[in-house]
Amino acid sequence: MTLPEDEVVTLASELIAIDTTNPGTYGGPGPERAGAEYVAAKLAEAGFDPEYVESGAPGRGNVVVRLPGADPGRGALLVHGHLDVVAADPADWSVHPFSGEVRDGYVWGRGAVDMKGMLAMTLAVARHFKRTGVVPPRDLIFAYLADEEAGGVVGAQWLVEHRPDLFAGATEAISEVGGFSVQLGDGPRAYLVETAEKGSMWLRLAARGTAGHGSLLHTDNPIAKLAAALDRLDRHRFPMILTDPVRELLEGSGLPFDPADPEATVAKLGHLSRLIEATLRDTATVTIVDAGYKSNVVPSIARAEVDGRTLPGRDEAFRAELGAVLGPDIEVEWSSLPAVRTTFDGDLVAAMAAATAAEDPGSRLLPYMLPAGTDAKSFARLGIRHFGFAPLRLPPELDFTALFHGVDERVPVDALRFGVRVLDRLLRSC
Numbered sequence: 071m072t073l074p075e076d077e078v079v080t081l082a083s084e085l086i087a088i089d090t091t092n093p094g095t096y097g098g099p100g101p102e103r104a105g106a107e108y109v110a111a112k113l114a115e116a117g118f119d120p121e122y123v124e125s126g127a128p129g130r131g132n133v134v135v136r137l138p139g140a141d142p143g144r145g146a147l148l149v150h151g152h153l154d155v156v157a158a159d160p161a162d163w164s165v166h167p168f169s170g171e172v173r174d175g176y177v178w179g180r181g182a183v184d185m186k187g188m189l190a191m192t193l194a195v196a197r198h199f200k201r202t203g204v205v206p207p208r209d210l211i212f213a214y215l216a217d218e219e220a221g222g223v224v225g226a227q228w229l230v231e232h233r234p235d236l237f238a239g240a241t242e243a244i245s246e247v248g249g250f251s252v253q254l255g256d257g258p259r260a261y262l263v264e265t266a267e268k269g270s271m272w273l274r275l276a277a278r279g280t281a282g283h284g285s286l287l288h289t290d291n292p293i294a295k296l297a298a299a300l301d302r303l304d305r306h307r308f309p310m311i312l313t314d315p316v317r318e319l320l321e322g323s324g325l326p327f328d329p330a331d332p333e334a335t336v337a338k339l340g341h342l343s344r345l346i347e348a349t350l351r352d353t354a355t356v357t358i359v360d361a362g363y364k365s366n367v368v369p370s371i372a373r374a375e376v377d378g379r380t381l382p383g384r385d386e387a388f389r390a391e392l393g394a395v396l397g398p399d400i401e402v403e404w405s406s407l408p409a410v411r412t413t414f415d416g417d418l419v420a421a422m423a424a425a426t427a428a429e430d431p432g433s434r435l436l437p438y439m440l441p442a443g444t445d446a447k448s449f450a451r452l453g454i455r456h457f458g459f460a461p462l463r464l465p466p467e468l469d470f471t472a473l474f475h476g477v478d479e480r481v482p483v484d485a486l487r488f489g490v491r492v493l494d495r496l497l498r499s500c
C-alpha cells in the first residue's frame with residue numbers, strides 16, 4: 071500500500087513541473103487548467119468524483135471535492151490551496167524553476183513552499199483516505215484554486231460569489247502560510263499558526279500641475295509635488311499597536327518580553343523579525359511611479375501606486391492618517407480588502423497541537439499574524455474561520471520566509487514527509 075509520505079515528494083515535484091505562473095491580469099485568461107486537471111486526475115484515480123470549475127476566464131481551473139464525514143451535523147473543514155505561482159526568471163536560479171528537481175534533500179522550484187508542497191500533502195492524504203475508506207469525523211472539503219497570487223478574482227473570490235454551494239456547511243479552514251517550525255531562543259521548537267491577516271489597501275495617487283516646456287521656470291510641477299508627498303510617506307511611521315496574535319506570539323516565545331517595548335523582543339526573533347515587525351503597525355509602501363513622456367516636457371499629471379497594509383480595525387484611522395501625510399494636493403483612489411482574524415482556541419487548534427506534538431514531541435504551537443493576504447480573506451466572507459497551517463518541520467538555519475516568491479525556492483523532502491504525517495493525523499481527528 072502506498073502511504074501518503076511515500077508519494078508526497080513525487081506529487082510536489084510533478085506539480086512544480088506544471089508552469090502555472092499567474093499572469094497578474096486580474097481576471098484574464100491564465101494557466102491553471104493543466105494543474106487543476108493534474109489534481110483532478112489524481113483524485114479520480116483514488117476514487118473521488120472531483121468537480122472542475124472555471125469562472126469564464128479561459129484556463130483558470132479550480133477543483134473541489136468533498137469527503138463526507140461521520141457526523142454531518144458538524145461544520146465541514148475546508149482544506150484549500152492555490153494552484154498558481156508567481157513568475158520566476160530561470161537566469162537567476164540554480165535549477166530551472168519549473169523542473170521540480172529533487173536534489174540535496176530538497177524539492178526545488180517555483181511553488182515549493184508557495185504552495186505546491188502543501189497541495190501535494192493534502193492530495194496525498196485525500197487519496198489515502200479515499201483508497202483505504204477512512205471516514206473523517208466531519209466533512210472535509212478539498213479545494214485547489216486558481217489566481218490567489220492576483221487576489222483570487224477568478225479563483226476563491228469568484229467561487230465564494232458564484233458557487234458558495236461548494237463550501238456549504240464549512241465553518242473552519244486550513245491553508246497556507248503557517249504550520250512551519252521556528253526556533254525561538256533556547257525554547258522548544260514552535261510551529262506558527264496564522265490566525266490573522268492584515269488588510270490590504272491599494273492606493274492610486276495622482277498629483278496635477280501645469281504642463282509646459284522643460285526649459286522654463288516651474289512652480290506647479292506635478293512630479294515635484296508627488297515626489298515630496300512620497301518622501302513624507304516613506305519617512306512616516308504609523309503608530310505601534312500590539313494586537314492579540316502578536317502579543318501571544320511574543321509572550322510564548324520564551325524571550326524576555328515587555329508589552330511596552332515589543333520591538334525589543336521582535337528584534338531577537340532572527341529570520342522571523344522582518345515578518346513580525348510588519349505586524350506591529352500599518353505600512354504604506356510606494357511600489358510604482360509613473361509620470362512624464364518626454365525629457366523636455368513637464369507633464370500635467372504624475373501618478374504612483376502604494377501598497378498599504380492595515381492592522382485589524384485600523385482602516386478608517388489609516389485613511390485619515392495617510393491623507394494627512396500626503397496632503398491636500400494629492401488625489402487618492404482606494405481599493406481595499408479588510409483584515410481577517412480569529413482567536414487561537416477551540417477544538418481544531420487543540421487537534422493541530424496534538425497532531426504536531428505526536429510527530430514532534432515537546433513542540434508547541436504559537437499564533438501569529440501574516441502581514442500579507444491569502445484566499446482566507448475570500449472565505450472569511452462565508453463566515454469561515456481561517457488558520458494558516460501547512461505543517462513543515464524545518465532546519466533552524468533555513469530562512470523560510472525568504473523563500474516565498476524568492477529565487478531558489480525549495481522545500482526539504484523531510485519536511486514534506488513530516489507535514490503529510492501531521493495532516494494525516496489532523497484530518498482523522500479534526
Ligand SMILES: [Zn+2]
Nearest residue numbers: 184185218246
Ligand atoms: Zn501562497
